[in-house]
Amino acid sequence: MRQPIADITPETKAAEITGWVHEIRDLGGLAFYVIRDRTGIIQATIVKKKAPEAVLEAAKAVSRESVVRIAGPVKAVDKAPGGRELIPETFELIARAETPLPLDVAEKVPAELDTRLDSRYLDTRRPRIAAIFQIRSTVMHAVADLLYREGFISIQTPKVVAAATEGGTELFPIAYFEKEAFLNQSPQLYKQMMMAAGFEKVFEIGPIFRAEEHNTVRHLNEATSIDVEVSFADHEDVMALLERLMKNAYEAVFERCAPQLETLGVALDIPETPFPRITYAEAIDIAAPRIEEDLRFGDDLGTAAEKAIGEEMGSHYFVVDWPTAIKPYYAMPYENNPELCRAFDMMHPRMELSSGAQRVHLHDLLVEQIRAKGLSPESFEFYLQPFRYGMPPHAGWGLGAERVVMTMLDLANIREAVLFPRDRHRLTP
Numbered sequence: 001m002r003q004p005i006a007d008i009t010p011e012t013k014a015a016e017i018t019g020w021v022h023e024i025r026d027l028g029g030l031a032f033y034v035i036r037d038r039t040g041i042i043q044a045t046i047v048k049k050k051a052p053e054a055v056l057e058a059a060k061a062v063s064r065e066s067v068v069r070i071a072g073p074v075k076a077v078d079k080a081p082g083g084r085e086l087i088p089e090t091f092e093l094i095a096r097a098e099t100p101l102p103l104d105v106a107e108k109v110p111a112e113l114d115t116r117l118d119s120r121y122l123d124t125r126r127p128r129i130a131a132i133f134q135i136r137s138t139v140m141h142a143v144a145d146l147l148y149r150e151g152f153i154s155i156q157t158p159k160v161v162a163a164a165t166e167g168g169t170e171l172f173p174i175a176y177f178e179k180e181a182f183l184n185q186s187p188q189l190y191k192q193m194m195m196a197a198g199f200e201k202v203f204e205i206g207p208i209f210r211a212e213e214h215n216t217v218r219h220l221n222e223a224t225s226i227d228v229e230v231s232f233a234d235h236e237d238v239m240a241l242l243e244r245l246m247k248n249a250y251e252a253v254f255e256r257c258a259p260q261l262e263t264l265g266v267a268l269d270i271p272e273t274p275f276p277r278i279t280y281a282e283a284i285d286i287a288a289p290r291i292e293e294d295l296r297f298g299d300d301l302g303t304a305a306e307k308a309i310g311e312e313m314g315s316h317y318f319v320v321d322w323p324t325a326i327k328p329y330y331a332m333p334y335e336n337n338p339e340l341c342r343a344f345d346m347m348h349p350r351m352e353l354s355s356g357a358q359r360v361h362l363h364d365l366l367v368e369q370i371r372a373k374g375l376s377p378e379s380f381e382f383y384l385q386p387f388r389y390g391m392p393p394h395a396g397w398g399l400g401a402e403r404v405v406m407t408m409l410d411l412a413n414i415r416e417a418v419l420f421p422r423d424r425h426r427l428t429p
């Protein structure tokens, strides 16, 4: 019976393992085959004078990264990895790897990100890379877990749509029979419609598509968004939810991913809640004197401004009270000061992780705001209709999953946090 390699201890009597050949060291009379599965590595030691002929034959034929099955007694050996070694009685080559390898899995030769992404299936055999995706999986599990515990319903909404939600320039048009269609930029309109549907608390974890022209280390053309929408809630309520969710994700990784964090050399800093809040006006005041560009009230916070504010804040924080003019039509203006709205961004010192808002739930105000953005309410008819038949007040946010993982693990490039990134130049694998 196959045993996970990590379960084999110096006390184990005998084992049968299957895995990849991580390293081969042939010292003449003696040969070491380091075998790896997803749990760890073990050294199989062949003493050529003593080993069965069939073992010698098979061992000679294998190459690095081939898949093998080896069985035999286990011996305690201080110098071997994990303090034990396997003495092959049988050695079977299951699938041979061609040589040379497109990528050195044992990491003797560092590879460029592009080469790694071209051969992602080899790249992910490296414990460091596998650790990133084990942590990402834990984050996604913790996120869904918290939302289910808080009574949310998971929904799946269309990715092929007829209208832009986040503005027209970043849309991917697609061929959809004789109609004009796009890949969805955000589940925004659909999650809001589910408030009219009476679901009250919904979440969706799914792809969003943005036709960002620029290649940056924090933008993808296909990203994973964690989206929530909550009825009878305001922006403060969903900001508190976002804090709980972030903390819960960090704690889950801290508790369940100690070996992966160690492999990555990351000392996890669990963010303290509540996150500090600064107003948009304060953000401008912090950034303006610290950056070269001209920055005034009413401008978007660009990369340089975000960086300057991030250095000042030092950990996660919220920017609140945004000018209505630079937030989407669905953000609710303050009644007593409609120039500002109940929108927020949640920031990591390196970049924006989430934006959200209390939404406009009043039909006529929404139509007015859609018009004010130069958009036509007619093309939003399917979205506007639910607002005429009892739309509760509601609020929500979208959180970029890759950016959460990237900032949590201090990865240099967002592509490190995606198995198969889609960017300006990459459409395969």
Ligand code: AMO
Residues within 6 Å of the ligand: 166, 185, 186, 187, 188, 210, 212, 218, 219, 220, 221, 223, 225, 227, 228, 352, 353, 354, 355, 356, 357, 396, 397, 398, 399, 400, 401, 402, 403
């Ligand atoms: P926004 O457009 O700010 O808001 O997106 C929300 C979050 O999604 C992530 N994100 C991206 N990540 C990587 N590459 C991209 N190209 C990319 N675009 C967005 C970011 C960002 O903070 N409908 C609103 C959300 C809401 O109000 O509920 C929206 O889409 O982390």
